[in-house]
Amino acid sequence: MKTLKSLVLVCLAVIISGGAMMTTSCNGSGGSKADSTASGEDNSIMGAGSSFDNPLFSKMFSEYNKSNGLKINYQSIGSGGGIKGLTDKTVDFGASDAPLSDDQAKAMTGPAIHIPVTAGAVVLSYNLPDMKDTLKLTPEVLAGMFLGDIKKWNDPKIQAINKGSKLPAIDIVIAHRADASGTSNIFTTYLTKVSKDWETKVGKGSSVSWPVGLGGKGNEGVAGTIKQTPGAIGYIELAYAIQNGMAFAKVANKSGAFITPSIASVTAAANIDIPADGKVSLTNTDAADGYPISGLSWVIIYQEQKYNNRTSDKASKMLKLIQWMIHDGQAFSSALNYAPLSEKAVSVGDAILKTATYDGKPVLQ
Amino acid sequence: METSVENELITRNDISLRVITSEKIRDIVKGIKRVKRSHRQIRAENVFRRTLVIIGLAMVVLVVGIMLTLIVQSIPSLKALGIGYLWGQTWDPVRDVYGALPFLAGTLLTSFLALALSIPFSFAVAIFLGEYYPKGWLANLLKNTVELIAAVPSVIYGFWGLAVLVPIVRSMEASIGIPSIGYGIFTSSLILAVMVIPYAASLGRSMIQMVPSNLKEAAYSLGATRWEVIRSVILPYTRSGLFAGVLLSLGRALGETMAVTMVIGNTPLMPKNIFSTGNTMASVIANELGEADKMVYNSALIELGLVLFLVTVVINMIGKKVISRFTNE
Numbered sequence: 001m002k003t004l005k006s007l008v009l010v011c012l013a014v015i016i017s018g019g020a021m022m023t024t025s026c027n028g029s030g031g032s033k034a035d036s037t038a039s040g041e042d043n044s045i046m047g048a049g050s051s052f053d054n055p056l057f058s059k060m061f062s063e064y065n066k067s068n069g070l071k072i073n074y075q076s077i078g079s080g081g082g083i084k085g086l087t088d089k090t091v092d093f094g095a096s097d098a099p100l101s102d103d104q105a106k107a108m109t110g111p112a113i114h115i116p117v118t119a120g121a122v123v124l125s126y127n128l129p130d131m132k133d134t135l136k137l138t139p140e141v142l143a144g145m146f147l148g149d150i151k152k153w154n155d156p157k158i159q160a161i162n163k164g165s166k167l168p169a170i171d172i173v174i175a176h177r178a179d180a181s182g183t184s185n186i187f188t189t190y191l192t193k194v195s196k197d198w199e200t201k202v203g204k205g206s207s208v209s210w211p212v213g214l215g216g217k218g219n220e221g222v223a224g225t226i227k228q229t230p231g232a233i234g235y236i237e238l239a240y241a242i243q244n245g246m247a248f249a250k251v252a253n254k255s256g257a258f259i260t261p262s263i264a265s266v267t268a269a270a271n272i273d274i275p276a277d278g279k280v281s282l283t284n285t286d287a288a289d290g291y292p293i294s295g296l297s298w299v300i301i302y303q304e305q306k307y308n309n310r311t312s313d314k315a316s317k318m319l320k321l322i323q324w325m326i327h328d329g330q331a332f333s334s335a336l337n338y339a340p341l342s343e344k345a346v347s348v349g350d351a352i353l354k355t356a357t358y359d360g361k362p363v364l365q
Numbered sequence: 366m367e368t369s370v371e372n373e374l375i376t377r378n379d380i381s382l383r384v385i386t387s388e389k390i391r392d393i394v395k396g397i398k399r400v401k402r403s404h405r406q407i408r409a410e411n412v413f414r415r416t417l418v419i420i421g422l423a424m425v426v427l428v429v430g431i432m433l434t435l436i437v438q439s440i441p442s443l444k445a446l447g448i449g450y451l452w453g454q455t456w457d458p459v460r461d462v463y464g465a466l467p468f469l470a471g472t473l474l475t476s477f478l479a480l481a482l483s484i485p486f487s488f489a490v491a492i493f494l495g496e497y498y499p500k501g502w503l504a505n506l507l508k509n510t511v512e513l514i515a516a517v518p519s520v521i522y523g524f525w526g527l528a529v530l531v532p533i534v535r536s537m538e539a540s541i542g543i544p545s546i547g548y549g550i551f552t553s554s555l556i557l558a559v560m561v562i563p564y565a566a567s568l569g570r571s572m573i574q575m576v577p578s579n580l581k582e583a584a585y586s587l588g589a590t591r592w593e594v595i596r597s598v599i600l601p602y603t604r605s606g607l608f609a610g611v612l613l614s615l616g617r618a619l620g621e622t623m624a625v626t627m628v629i630g631n632t633p634l635m636p637k638n639i640f641s642t643g644n645t646m647a648s649v650i651a652n653e654l655g656e657a658d659k660m661v662y663n664s665a666l667i668e669l670g671l672v673l674f675l676v677t678v679v680i681n682m683i684g685k686k687v688i689s690r691f692t693n694e
Contacts, residue, residue: 077655078655078656079656080655080656080657080658081655081656083658084658101658103659104658171544173546178626178631178644178648178652179652179653179655179656180458180652180653180655180656180657181656202459203457203459203460204459205458205459206458206656207458207652207653207656208457208458208459209455209456209457209458209459209460209633210632210633213632214546214548214630214631214632214642215630215631215632215644215652216631217626217627217631217652221627224527225548228527228531228532228547229535229546229547
């Protein structure tokens with residue numbers, strides 16, 4: 001029976017060492033694995049993040065591959081995942097629908113820079129069978145509905161802004177994203193800006209504690225809930241709504257004009273003074289013809305590109321790629337229902353790219 | 366491991382060599398050469414036995430390892446939220462307040478409701494296939510169909526639930542005058558009930574087929590009707606087997622993620638009744654883990670996994686107790 005005992009001992013040792021390994025890996029030192037992924041082949045770039053950007057990025061990267069032969073592997077795992085990847089240095093760039101929070105920036109080993117690459121909008125799609133005109137919404141009504149204060153479609157507050165339309169006396173069913181997402185982040189950021197109540201009761205984030213409503217997984221989950229449920233209203237990405245021919249509401253912006261979400265009105269929303277670090281929220285934009293629930297999407301990279309044995313060649317290839325994305329790459333936006341960057345955003349992006357360094361020296365001249 | 370050759374016979378204290386034909390024994394007894402070969406055989410036996418032990422222990426290591434991972438990764442959340450996590454009713458990633466109760470309730474409600482709905486069907490199928498029609502084309506068709514239910518990927522059930530069940534439940538809710546949404550605990554339980562039927566049904570069927578025929582014949586010869594035989598011979602005899610099947614079903618229902626998340630409504634609030642929307646632990650983890658970038662948030666989700674793990678362990682242990690009580694009687 002000696003061997004049996006020794007076997008048991010060996011197995012116990014394995015359990016204990018396994019436990020020890022888990023402790024270290026959970027302390028966030030996935031270093032060795034990161035090295036091998038980030039600096040693999042020299043003619044390939046790894047990126048990860050926002051699923052909102054994915055259709056546009058796929059198109060951009062395949063076009064860039066045709067002309068420059070650079071392989072770009074982009075994993076659409078969500079903005080948070082992209083930021084995690086960049087923090088662990090498993091990817092060369094991250095893409096996110098929200099700029100880094102202070103905590104996230106602190107977790108990085110060095111300063112990171114944000115380059116705006118595209119803009120999108122979140123629209124309010126609804127299911128009101130007898131409604132002929134386009135629904136109009138004001139920020140107050142929208143916040144009231146999503147807080148559960150406005151319960152029926154024929155509420156006087158909704159009726160007051162939709163004069164001439166006959167609203168049904170049915171319950172409002174709110175549809176929201178069940179999975180954490182950048183779309184929720186843009187939408188809740190907007191509500192936080194326009195409603196004190198929302199700010200104190202719910203707040204902003206990629207997943208929040210929704211006071212009312214049904215959660216659907218992904219844009220398609222929310223869209224499915226809206227299509228199926230009479231009286232439903234929910235938020236989805238503009239591109240998804242256009243591609244699927246869904247009805248969406250006009251929303252009043254800061255200047256009080258009811259704006260139909262479209263590529264043009266999103267680009268207009270981005271035509272504001274963008275701070276030098278590129279981190280600006282377009283929600284509740286000051287632009288008079290801008291759609292208020294718009295947001296930028298960023299590519300995030302380390303400012304100092306010399307880390308983990310990266311070559312200067314790789315750093316310059318990646319920065320040239322990003323430069324191409326915010327210039328020539330923008331030509332692919334409209335066809336895919338993304339809003340091209342405004343001129344101001346592009347010039348800010350250019351300036352930010354020039355601050356990237358390799359071993360202290362600027363990479364792009 | 367002492368093996369010795371005494372009087373040309375091999376003796377071993379610690380292993381019982383099970384199948385040795387008389388011819389083999391004759392061969393072994395014949396001479397030294399033979400003995401050498403049999404030494405090799407015994408070594409092979411030992412290697413085989415050792416392999417079995419290692420593989421068996423690997424399973425134990427795996428399960429313990431999973432539990433350790435869950436515990437270690439839950440520590441930040443355990444520290445930040447303490448035991449109140451279990452009965453907290455708020456799940457608010459913005460303010461870093463996490464309470465598992467709504468999801469614990471959602472998981473248990475959907476699973477047990479599904480079980481209650483599925484048992485009549487799975488037992489009926491088991492009795493029908495085990496006792497009434499064990500053979501024949503109809504039995505084969507039914508058997509294969511029920512087994513197919515278990516083979517269909519759960520996302521397909523989710524889709525079917527979304528497209529068919531939700532509208533039906535909505536109109537049903539409208540007709541009995543409660544807020545008609547269609548999504549919710551009840552719809553999820555219906556989907557789960559369908560999904561778990563095969564587990565209890567096939568185990569129950571094989572148990573019922575194993576009831577000794579002399580028991581049944583004895584009952585028949587005493588003048589019992591078929592119903593009486595089922596009630597007082599077959600069911601008591603197969604009780605533990607049927608219960609084990611139910612336990613399997615429950616395990617499946619507790620962990621189901623995809624189909625449930627598509628129809629439950631994903632509301633982070635305490636369900637008020639079986640028609641209200643809710644959420645389950647598995648579905649919350651699947652939905653939110655990808656973007657949980659805050660330390661405590663991430664850890665709270667993993668702790669949710671730990672709670673789910675412990676719930677299944679506890680339910681399984683209770684089940685084992687019940688089964689052993691049934692069999693001891």
